[in-house]
Amino acid sequence: MPDTATQLLPPSAYFNTDWYEREQLHLFSRTWRYAGTIDDLKTPGSYRSTQVGRHPLVVVRGKDGELRAFHNVCRHRGTAVLSGSGVVDKQIVCPYHNWTYGLDGCLLAVTQRNEVDRHLDRSTLGLHPASVAVWRGLVFVHPDPEPEPLTGWLADLPDRMPPYDPEQLAEVMAPQRYDIKANWKVFMENALDNYHLGYVHKDTLVGYDHKRQEQYACGERHWFFYEPPLKPGELTPMEAGLKPIATEPRWYGSAFGLFFPNLFVLSSAVMWSSIEVIPTGPETTTFEMRTRFMPGQNGKLAVAGLKAAVGGLTRRLLRKQRRYDLIEEDVFCCEAVQVGIKSPLFSVGPIAYRYERGIQAFQRNVLDYVPLETGR
Template structure:
C-alpha cells in the first residue's frame, strides 16, 4: 500500500477539525524567534490547534506562555502581536494580569464576588522552550521536553546560529488552494525535483541527495551542489556572503519539525518555513529568512527569491502559477476524484511521504 491516508482526510471538514484538536493541539508549535520578544512586555499570540496561546517576555526577562483566555468570560487577553507596558488587561471587562499570568485586579470586585480568590484565577499556563533562537509553545504546561521531541534532528541541521544572523526583510506569506498535508508531502517528494524544477534547481545534484528520519517524527533532507565545494547559481545570484564555514553546507538542506515547520539552510542563509492550515482545502505558508548582518535589503530580497524557489519553487517574474503551487493545487483537485489513487512510489525519493502520513495517523487514527 503506497497511500496511507484516505483521500477524504485531505478535504473533509470533520477530519480537519480532528487534526486541530488531536494533532496540532498535542505537539510543539513554532511561535516565532527570540528577536520577536526583545523587550519586557513583547508578546505574540499563536493558535495551536484549537488552543489560543500567547507568549510574553516578562519584566524579569523570562519568556512565558499562557492560554490566551481570560478567566472571566474567555476573551483573548492579548490578540495579535505587540507590546504591553506593565500589565495584561483584558479588553472586555478589564480583568488585569501580571506578565507572569497572575490575576492582579478585578474591577467592581464586590459585585463579582467579594470572596474571590485571585490566586486561583491566573491565566492557565502553557509550555515554552527554545531551540537555536526559535521559540516553541505547547498547550500542555508539562509536555515532553522540546529537546527530547526534536531528537537527533538538532545534530543533522546545519550548525548555524540564527541569533547571529539578521532578519532584514519582512516575513513573506503565500496562500495556497490545497490541504496543508498536500504541501507537506510535496516538500518531502524529491522524485519531482529534476522534472518540475529542472531550471530553478539546476545547480543541485538530485542523485546524491540524502534523507534521514530523525527522532520519532521528524525528517532531514540534504542535496549537494553539482560542483562540490562551490556555491550554486541560486546562491550566487543573491550576492550574499556565505554563512557556511564548511563546503559541506554548500547545498540545500531542510529539517522537518513535525508536523508543520521546515528549517531550511543554504550556503548563504537560514530560513523558517511554517505551513499553516487555514481550512480543509486552504493553506498559508510563511517564510522568514536570515542572513549575515550588515548586508543590504536588496541582497536579502534576493535570498527571499532564492528561498522561495527552493521551498515554493516560486517564479516571481511570472507572478502567476508557481511550480510547486501549481502541482499542489492540481493534486488537491485530483484527490477529490472517485478515481483517485496513488501508484507505485519511488522508494528512495518519496519514502518521507509515507513516514509523514503514518505520523499523522498516530495522532488522528482512522478508527476514531
C-alpha cells in the same frame, strides 16, 4: 523500513471537515508548535499570540526577562486577552471587562470586585499556564504545562541540522505569506517529495545534484534532507554574490529539517529560512516564510539573492504564457493535486521509494494522532 512506500492516508483526509477537526483536536493540540523567533520577544512586555490546534496561546516576556506561555483565555468570560503581537506596559488588561493580569499570568485586579464576588480569591484565577521552549532562536509552545521536553521531542534532528545560529543572522525583508487552495498535508508531502525536484524545478533549482540527496528519519517524528551542489564546496549560480554562512563544504547545498507536524527549517550556503505551514481549513493552507542572511552585506543584494534562490529564474508550465517562480511552481502542483484527490478514481500508484519515502513516514505520524476510523 522496507524499500517500499505506499499511500497510508485515505483521500478524505485531505478534504473531509471531520478529519480536519480531529487533526486540530488530537494532532495540533498535542504537539510542540512554532510560535515565532526570539527577536519577536526582545523586551519585557513583548508578546506574540498564536493558535495551537484548538488552543489560543500567547507567549509573553516577563519583567524578569523570562519567557512564559499562557492560554490566551480570560478567566472571567473566556475572551482572548491579547491579539496579534506587540508590547504591553507592565500588565495584561482583558479588553472586555478589564480584568488585569501580571506578565507572570497572575490575576492582579478585578473591576467592580464587590459586584463579582467580594471574597474572590485572585490567586486561583491566573491565566492557565502553557509551555514555552527555545531552540536556536526559534520559540516553540505547547498547550500542556508539563509536556515532553522540547529537547526530547526533537530527538536527533538538531544534530543533523547545519550548525547555523539564526540569532547571528539578519532578517532583511518582511515575512512572505502565501495562501494555497490545498490541504496542509498536500503541501507538506510536496516538500517531502524529492522526486519532482529535477522536473518541476529544473530551471529554478539549478546547481544542485538531485541524484545525490540524503534523507534521514530523526527520532519518531521528524525528517532531514540534504542535497549537495553539482560543484562540491561551491555556491550555486543563484547564490553568487552573497556572503556564505557555511564555514564547511559539507553545508554547501540545500538542506531542510521537518519539525513535525508543520514546520520546515530550510538552509543553503547563504541563507536560513523558517517555513510554517498553517492549516486554515480542510482545503486551504497559509504558509509563512522568514529568511535570514549573513549580516554586513547590502540589504538589496540579499533580497535579490532570496528572489533568485526562490524564483528569479523562471519557467513555463503547461505551455501557458504565465511564468512561475519556485514557490509558485510548488503551489501550482499542490493545487492540482487537491483537484485530483477528490476524484472518485483517485489513487496513488507505485512510489519512488528513494525520493518519496519521507511522505510515508509523515503519513504514519499523522495516523498516530488521528487514526483511521473503522466502519466509515
